[in-house]
Amino acid sequence: MSFLRGQAVKWKRYGVASLIILTSVSVAACGNDENEGATAEADEVNNTEEGSNDSTTEDLIEVEQLTNWYAQAEQGGQFAAHMQGFYEDAGLDMTIQAGGGGVSNTQLVASGQVDFGMGSTDEILMARNDGIPLVAIAGIFQQSPQALMFHEGQDIEEFTDLNGRDVYVSPGAGFFEYMKSEFDLDVNEYSYTGDSTMFMENEEAVSQSYMTSEPFNLANEGVEVDWLLNGESGFEVYGNLLFTTEQMIEEQPEVVQAYVEASIEGWNFYKDNHEEVIPFIQEYNPEMSTEQLEYSAEALQPLVYGYEAEEHGVGYMTEDHWQNLMEILLDLELLNEELDVTEAFTTEFLPEQ
Structure with missing residues (x-):
């Protein structure tokens, strides 16, 4: 039996006078269509x-x-x-x-x-x-399972290979700001919304993703992808x-x-x-x-x-x-x-x- 069982402990809730609205540097990239209700x-x-x-x-x-x-x-x-x-x-x-x-x-x-x-x-x-x-x-x-995914067969083996491509990514995402600086990337950035339609239609495009979910969803749509884990860039x-x-x-x-x-x-x-x-x-x-x-x-x-x-x-x-x-x-x-x-x-x- 746990040493906690039977104790008359009540939580002391932590309060802050004012909350600062945080803008996350990463957006969860999976489950948008599966989670109604x-x-x-x-x-x-x-x-x-x-x-x-x-x-x-x-x-x-x-x-x-x-x-x-x-x-x-x-x-x-x-x-x-x-x-x-x-x-x-x-x-x-x-x-x-x-x-x-x-x-x-x-x-x-x-x-x-x-x-x-x-x-x-x-x-x-x-x-x-x-x-x-x-x-x-x-x-x-x-x-982290966060990754940049691309269509299978594209000539992408490292982050410098992203140059010149259309990239769907959350505006101001810390990991991509780091990648642009670290690898001197010059890309066309488009706002990531969680909808992969534009990515699917553009075989040379790159998109942020979770490698534990998007590859499965896209494969069901007939699109095979590969990816580079964000952590492999140094942004771990x-x-x-x-x-x-x-x-x-x-x-x-x-x-x-x-x-x-x-x-x-x-x-x-x-x-x-x-x-x-x-x-x-x-x-x-x-x-x-x-x-x-x-x-x-x-x-x-x-x-x-x-x-x-x-x-x-x-x-x-x-x-x-x-x-x-x-x-x-x-x-x-x-x-x-x-x-x-x-x-x-x-x-x-x-x-x-």
Whole structure:
């Protein structure tokens, strides 16, 4: 039984006098067509679970986490932890809320409306730059699945090969500002909207994407693609990292510990058992097909379980990673001043390997 169970702990919600609206340097590039009604469906699932477990959750601590998009395979470890009861075993009464277009995880976590969020290295650094004291507590994706995709057969092997092409990308996206500077790119930029129609019709075009989803969707439309991972350019971010506030860590460290350990247990289960978790994800987002979820669950394997996670475990983060990206953002003038990156992340809650 968890050391949290039975404690009469109440959350002290973190408030900020005023919230600074953050413009994300990256836009989630998947799931636009699959997610009608997904948020409402997720609420129904959570409410049903709460209603059926009243007798067993009285001594659990209520916790709410917000994902970075509608329910999908890229959040599979969180759903696995919920499905398998790992959060409950850790003393937590978990509610998972879906993110999506127009939802700011950083604001909702900073204001205390939710306890934990999902984001990326650059988002945390930019939030801290704006005076919002968020802290990353687990870097789920060692390498972000964000990529620049192009039609299969195009003569593109490295980033310099993008010169002269039409590129669909979010205006001001940090990763592409870095690429243009680093590789001296001269391209025709068009605003990325999530609609791949223009890309599909232009065989020489390039578009931002998630390599865990867009290739599957386009293949179903008869378009085969290849891609360059953004991280291969040097703009490396931890994707789908878990974060909370400094105040939560200071005042409720045992809750943060329980959340991180249960989440990592969920990701370890998900690695070889994602087929079991897929129906549970579909309860939150029934528009997601089994085939799409299976494709994504396989595609994300090296990004979550490879790189340094192979030796140190899921969620591992390093100071060098944070320092390198901080310096890139500083050079791009996306940060006002140098930050102490050791205050932006911690590995103290990760399970020992």
